[in-house]
Amino acid sequence: MKSRILALLREKGAVISGECISDVLGISRVSVWKHIRKLQELGYPIRSSAKGYQMDGDFDALYxxxxxxxxxxxxxxxxxxxxxxxxxxxxxxxxxxxxxxxxxxxxxxxxxxxxxxxxxxxxxxxxxxxxxxxxxxxxxxxxxxxxxxxxxxxxxxxxxxxxxxxxxxxxxxxxxxxxxxxxxxxxxxxxxxxxxxxxxxxxxxxxxxxxxxxxxxxxxxxxxxxxxxxxxxxxxxxxxxxxxxxxxxxxxxxxxSLTLGRTVRVVTTNNVVEGRAIDIDENGGLTIRLADGTEKTVVYGDCFH
Structure with a gap:
């Protein structure tokens, strides 16, 4: 119900009466008031007046x-x-x-x-x-x-x-x-x-x-x-x-990728691998061409470049 009330307030932009919200959502005005009150307690910038309710700006909520x-x-x-x-x-x-x-x-x-x-x-x-x-x-x-x-x-x-x-x-x-x-x-x-x-x-x-x-x-x-x-x-x-x-x-x-084509240094639990990152293999490992021309694939580690 809170999501529907918020949608109405955001859509309207202007003041919307509790009676209107009640009619649209099919709930009592008391229920509307309780939901609005809870939303206000949670930080939503909803202004209450004799004419009704209005969303006063947005609220970056993740509820x-x-x-x-x-x-x-x-x-x-x-x-x-x-x-x-x-x-x-x-x-x-x-x-x-x-x-x-x-x-x-x-x-x-x-x-x-x-x-x-x-x-x-x-x-x-x-x-x-x-x-x-x-x-x-x-x-x-x-x-x-x-x-x-x-x-x-x-x-x-x-x-x-x-x-x-x-x-x-x-x-x-x-x-x-x-x-x-x-x-x-x-x-x-x-x-x-x-x-x-x-x-x-x-x-x-x-x-x-x-x-x-x-x-x-x-x-x-x-x-x-x-x-x-x-x-x-x-x-x-x-x-x-x-x-x-x-x-x-x-x-x-x-x-x-920002890594491929760069000179990299990958620190693993056992050693350090340095060279040019040339590809990713079918298992997600990083293939590195070493200084002697050989290639080595690392599957886990800290990559620096």
Whole structure:
């Protein structure tokens, strides 16, 4: 019901009476008042007067009812230690595929290799629970698809030219705008779930604590609606998975890559590999041509270039 009330207020723009809302939605005026009161308590800028109610500006909210057709799969929290931890519990308890856990802020947000992800207010921090019916060896496709969808979304919604640094960092220029972390549980060849955590710098100021980071706000000079970003990403990602095969994903990933063709240094748990990044193999590994002309493929590590 909250989503329908908000839709009416946003559509009208002007004052709309409680009686009108009551008639359109088929609920009592008391019920309208209670819903409006709750929305005001949550921070929505709704002005009340003798004539009715009016939305006084927008509110960058990520509550479930902002995603009407997916509301039952959205779990929003003002603060969490980590959306990955909350999503892990939900996944193990059998939640639906495409369940989304969102946090306004994270106290212990983390990226790859347990690095701290600064999760200040204004960013978009969420974990997506997936249940792909593919072999664990091909799960890298999911991470590649997520990265591609984010790059495409940034370009189409905001005109931001982003690219992908292997394996899954999204950069604008040389600065990081988005990071990803994935976690899966599987038995033999059956994947129980794959959780993909995403931290996108939107209206926050990450460069204040991390000089190598940047946000949409810092690029555009204006704040944008995070719910629009999340809605677009979820629809885009689901459609992408339904329409693309591994060959197509690799082709598109190569086109968006900031790593291929560069001299790189990849630090793994056992050694350091240096050379020229020349390709991505069918398993998502980075193929590097070494100084002696031989080639080596690394499947995991920290890539610098």
């Amino acid at each position: 479930p009812w902002e995603f009407s057709h997916q509301a039952y799969k959205i779990y929003f929290h003002q603060q969490l230690p980590s959306t990955m931890d909350a999503a892990l519990e939900l996944a193990r308890n059998g939640c639906d595929a495409f369940t989304v856990v969102i946090a306004e802020q994270q106290a212990k947000g983390r990226g790859r290799l347990n690095r701290v992800w600064h999760s200040t207010k204004g960013g978009l921090y969420f974990t997506l629970v997936l249940r792909p019916e593919i072999s664990p060896v091909f799960l890298f496709q999911i991470n590649f698809a997520v990265a591609l969808c984010i790059v495409q979304m940034l370009n189409e919604l905001f005109g931001i030219e982003a690219g992908i640094k292997w394996p899954n960092d999204i950069l604008v220029g040389k600065k990081k705008i988005c990071g990803m972390l994935s976690q899966m549980e599987a038995e033999a060849e059956h994947v129980s779930f794959l959780n993909v955590g995403i931290g996108l710098n939107v209206n926050n100021l990450p460069s204040a604590v991390e000089p190598g980071a940047i946000s949409i706000f810092e690029i555009l000079g204006t704040k944008v609606a995070r719910r629009k970003i999340l809605s677009d990403f979820l629809a885009r990602f689901e459609a992408f998975l339904n329409q693309n095969d591994i060959g197509n994903i690799l082709v598109q990933w190569r086109q968006c």
